[in-house]
Amino acid sequence: MKAVTLGPTGTYSHRAAKTVADEVEFRESVTAIVAAVGDEFERGVVPIENSIEGSVTESLDALAERDVSVVREVVTPIRHALMAQSGNFEVVASHSQALAQCRDYLEREYPDVEQEAVASTARGVERAREDPRVAGIGHPDNAESPDPDGTDLEIIAEDVQDRTSNATRFLVVAPESERSEAGGKSTLIVYPNANYPGLLLELLEAFAERDINLSRIESRPSGERLGDYLFHLDVDASLYEERTKRAVEEIEGIVSEDGWVRVLGSYDTEHAL
Structure with missing residues (x-):
């Protein structure tokens, strides 16, 4: 099986994708990953939520724009290390989410160092290999170059994320x-x-009345007009259950003729180191 995820080699997305497929290729954006599923790849692996920084909005929007399904969830711990060619650097490069997850550490230890957001944590580490003025934040396994002739990095500090969880x-x-x-x-x-008083309550009651737990609800702009939203829902129940079917049917009855409900599927959770 072939999967596509955020690259290059060594991203946290890559680590998650290796639990899914033997062959993994890369794209530079979540939008491109979701677009490639079905046409080029059997699976795509995208980050959806971080325990510190919350939801990944690009992933939410990409899933709303394409007719795809979700077949599994992979949860992986995030261990960030600060890596550079030496302790003398002027820039810290990493994915914007990783920089945010290490905000307190960077402000405390390196308040004068510039922060540079790049496409992935692994791309930040690559920047550090290319430029001695740059440090990268990523998984500590990435300090050793995959290229025998490449530059190994010094691990300046490990577990620099603001929360160990x-x-x-x-x-x-x-x-x-x-x-x-x-x-x-x-x-x-x-x-x-549609938008009227009690709309969101009606949507939520369809699940509450059937004793279905909503583990996540998130609103995103629809892109149609200002103040118009769609909702992403995670429910702790299977679609084959009668109660879930009835809840979805009720939701479909609530939305207007021009609205829609997209069911992405039921799936299990896998934990990967």
Whole structure:
């Protein structure tokens, strides 16, 4: 099986993708990953939520724009290390989420060092190999160059994330035809295309009245007009359960004729180191 995720080699996304597929290729954006599923790749692996910084909005938006399914969730702990060619550096480069996850550490230890957001943690480490003025933040395993003739980096500090409980959820995306109704969790996206007092309460009551726990609800701009939103919902129930079917049917009845409900599927959670 071939999967696509955020590159280059050594990203946390890459570590998650290796639990899914033997062959892993890379793209520079989540949008490109989701777009490639079905046409070029059997699976895509995208970050969806971090325990410190919250949801990855690009992933939410990409899932709302494409007809795909979610077939698995991979949760991996995040261990950030600060790596450079020496202790003398002027810039720290990493993914914007990683920089945010290490905000307190960087402000305390390196308040005068410039921060540079790049496409991934591994790309930040590559910048550090290329430029002695740059340090990277990423997994400590990336300090050793994969190229025998490449530059190994010094680990300046380990576990520089602001909370030791730091972890990220990744969703494994597949073609829409592979959507499953079996699994401990389900994800759906609701676009009501309406706005009136009590709308959100109606959506939530469809699950509460059936004793279905909502483990996550997030609103995102629809892109249609200012103040218009769609909702991403994670529920702790399988789609094959009668109560879940009835809840989805009620949601479909609530949205307007021009609205929609996209069910991404049910799936189980895997923990990967």
